Amino acid sequence: MPPLRRAALPLALLISLAPLSAFAQSTQPNSDTGEDQSTTPKAVNLPTVNVRADDWRKYLKAKLVYQMPEVDGPKITVTKKTTVTHLDNQPTVIGNNLNQVLARTPGVLVSEQPTPTQFNFNYRGVGNPQESEFVLVMQDGIPLEGDWIGFPTLYAFPMTQSLSEVQLIRGGSSLLYGPEPAPVINLVSKRPAPGTPLTVTTEQVVGEHGLFSSYNVIERNQGAWAFRADAGYVHSDGTRANDGSQNRQVDFYLGYQPDQQQLWWLDFHAISAVSGDPGRLSYTQWRQDPRTVNTPYNRDWVNRDQLVLGHTRDFGDNWHLEAKLWFTYQDLVSRSAKAELPLQPPPTSTTLQDEAFHTMGADVRLRKNWGQGNAFTIGTVLFHGDDPFRQWSSPNLLIDRDDHSGTSVLNQSRTSQYASLFAENVFRLPYRIHIVPSVRLEHEQISVDETVRPPFLSRPFIHETDNRNVPLFGLGLGNDFGHGNETYFNVSQGWRPLRYFDIASPFSNLMPGHAAALSKSVSWEAGVHGAPVTGLYYDVSLFWIDFRNRLETQYINAIDTIEVNTGDTRSRGLEGQLDYDFFAPTQWATQGQHLETFVNVSLLNAKFTGSDIPGQVGKVPAFSPAYLVKTGVTWRNERVKLSLTAVSSAAQYWQDSDKSYGSGETYMPARMPAYTVLDLASDWRLNRSLKLLAGISNLGNRKYFDRVWQNGLEPAFGRTWYTGFDLSF
Known part of the structure; x- marks a missing residue:
């Protein structure tokens, strides 16, 4: 609780008790006559006190429309720059148009590939966006890459209609x-x-x-x-x-x-x-x-199946x-x-390549x-x-x-x-x-x-x-x-x-x-x-x-x-x-x-x-x-x-x-x-x-x-x- 709020509570309590105390004194029996004077209480004039309290919660609620909570469950994000895009606050995104999905996400460069089998992101010039190899992309805190360590490439992306929000975490993300x-x-x-x-x-x-x-x-x-x-x-x-x-x-x-x-x-x-x-x-x-x-x-061809408990x-x-x-x-x-x-003959052979990833974490x-x-x-x-x-x-x-x-x-x-x-x-x-x-x-x-x-x-x-x-x-x-x-x-x-x-x-x-x-x-x-x-x-x-x-x-x-x-x-x-x-x-x-x-x-x-x-x-x-x-x-x-x-x-x-x-x-x-x-x-x-x-x-x-x-x-x-x-x- 901010200091202003803490100070306001005892002050408000004193203000509320002061009239009661004065009234209690005015209803005591007269010490000289022994008569009850409660029918004629004396007026007590108190100095005017203005109390103002700043409710910090309204500012926190306003910021949470655009950034993550400072302590989000077991994750600490305060002092880490974060951005949140609530997808329900914008029209439906059709066909995984990632420029629309990330329009409110500063700095993320989408290197567009029309076919839905590779997804390419880059940030602040750190590495080539090829298959998003230098950006960690997760779904509900679990890596979406083929193999998070040995082959960190992004070949699958959920339909955006199934997502509620997109979180972007900068400095400190590796520690998190x-x-x-x-x-x-x-x-x-x-x-x-x-x-x-x-x-x-x-x-x-x-x-x-x-x-x-x-x-x-x-x-x-x-x-x-x-x-x-x-x-x-x-x-x-x-x-x-x-x-x-x-x-x-x-x-x-x-x-x-x-x-x-x-x-x-x-x-x-x-x-x-x-x-x-x-x-x-x-x-x-x-x-x-x-x-x-x-x-x-x-x-x-890309196939990805995941089970989470x-x-x-x-x-x-x-x-x-x-x-x-x-x-x-x-x-x-x-x-x-x-x-x-x-003007050249067609190729005479093709290469069929299969990379399978069996991962658990x-x-x-x-x-x-x-x-x-x-x-x-x-x-x-x-x-x-x-x-x-x-x-x-x-x-x-x-x-x-x-x-x-x-x-x-x-x-x-x-x-x-x-x-x-x-x-x-x-x-x-x-x-x-x-x-x-x-x-x-x-x-x-x-x-x-x-x-x-x-x-x-x-x-x-x-x-x-x-x-x-x-x-x-x-x-x-x-x-x-x-x-x-x-x-x-x-x-x-x-x-x-x-x-x-x-x-x-x-x-x-x-x-x-x-x-x-x-x-x-x-x-x-x-x-x-x-x-x-x-x-x-x-x-x-x-x-x-x-x-x-x-x-x-x-x-x-x-x-x-x-x-x-x-x-x-x-x-x-x-x-x-x-x-x-x-x-x-x-x-x-x-x-x-x-x-x-x-x-x-x-x-x-x-x-x-x-x-x-x-x-x-x-x-x-x-x-x-x-x-x-x-x-x-x-x-x-x-x-x-x-x-x-x-x-x-x-x-x-x-x-x-x-x-x-x-x-x-x-x-x-x-x-x-x-x-x-x-x-x-x-x-x-x-x-x-x-x-x-x-x-x-x-x-x-x-x-x-x-x-x-x-x-x-x-x-x-x-x-x-x-x-x-x-x-x-």
Whole structure:
């Protein structure tokens, strides 16, 4: 309780008792006559006292619309910069349009790939966004990567209709959750609200390029039991031949709450995606015809199944437990042949690749509240992965995903082990100061054992094992001041795990003498945020990230590569967020009317500060745009959600060399051009049961790309529309 509130209580108590005391004295018998004088009480004039109390809870509630609680269950997030996007406060997102999902999430760069089998995020210029390898993406605090340690790539993403919010945690994220430098993107699944009767909802949408999206839910939460089940399907023909895709999803949640102190739950998630791969284009091909197809036979399949068992419990003496146990199976299968070149015969063989991931983990955390607002957390995470990697060569260019009749050209067994022990404490000091020291101890072990190697190699079989022990430390400082404002400072360490490919490339003749050093980061962030007036939220900070021992692929010749530590980078800049609801200070807010506008901006200055590559120092790392701006306006009430959003990115290099390559048909410029894209989305509720959906993505039909890899670029979608309905009963 703030000092003003504590002082107000005894003062109010004295004021309330003073008249009673005076009245009691006036009703005493007269000492001289012995007569009762109660019929003629004497008036007592007291000095006027004005008492004002500032209820801090209204500011905390306002901030929680935009950031995580300071102590969120067993997790301490105070002094860690966080952003929360509540998806129910914006129109329905169709087809996993990630620019719309993350429009209110500052600094996260989406490198767009039209097909739903890879998802590419980047943040503050730390690493290539390829498959989000440098960003930890989680669902309900559990990694979504194929193998969190040995193969941290993102090939599956839940349909956004099944999510309630998106959490972004910057500095201190590695101390809170584990490997990857920063940040953590945590996707929170929807749960049926308490008291929900049996409800069935169906959403049916059609749109351009053969889009058909179906999402269906049945849920109930009454008494001790709650459940929610959903099933989704999305089909698209794409914009190029061999660009069609299908995505299926099934989720099931079952919760049991025997009393107010504990909850048991079971979660099951299944995602299945299949997509053609029309191939990447050179810049010249893209300018001439973005519908060009280079690989008409290639195809990708992704399957991911996950079972989670969880338990939370409040014990006596202010102890709280949260425990999760999960089992995941993910299978990545691809069929790839060489690109078809003009006036050349088609390829004569294809490679079928199968990477399976059998992983399991446990996350156990305890929190103890003590003293006046202090909290201590301690926990452990254990993880194991068993991930065979196989390839076959076949003359059948359309070979099925389960047909292993071809010639075996690669077979590796791969395993990963990970364990961590961590602790944090928030100390509440006088003058609303808080301090959060953090420590985390990490252990990683990965192994690769090879029995079949590619026929064009002559090196020995790979039999490599590597162990790493990593201590991490962090410190956060904060101070609440004024009306709902807070300054915060955080310095913390992070790291990137050593992957299977880092200890030995399966496609190179060279064997490293020893594994490369771990890539580590130190992140500094200082800022201020708050909700000082009704309807307004702001958050602005300065950041600095030193990322050392970057791992890069070094080409020795056309075949031989090696993963080595080539240098260090520094990323610094400003990140700001401003949200304002114009209707919040008015009586319209009491009627459920909101007119919200937001803008968030990331200004980035990144460069190489050290490198073994001659001439590399001073260059800008790949995917480090000087600015990334997201803005929009949303009108919402009980019947309408209408939103116009925009994402604008500066030009950026797509490779660390900052150089173009090729000429003529193979030309690729050094930088991807700047772009600005607008999206319009709307939900219109006609009655309690029926809601209409409609929207237009890339409203200005901007021709652009922001996804480039070593073999070319992928065109982004042009203007597309969708329309449909949502029916509940």
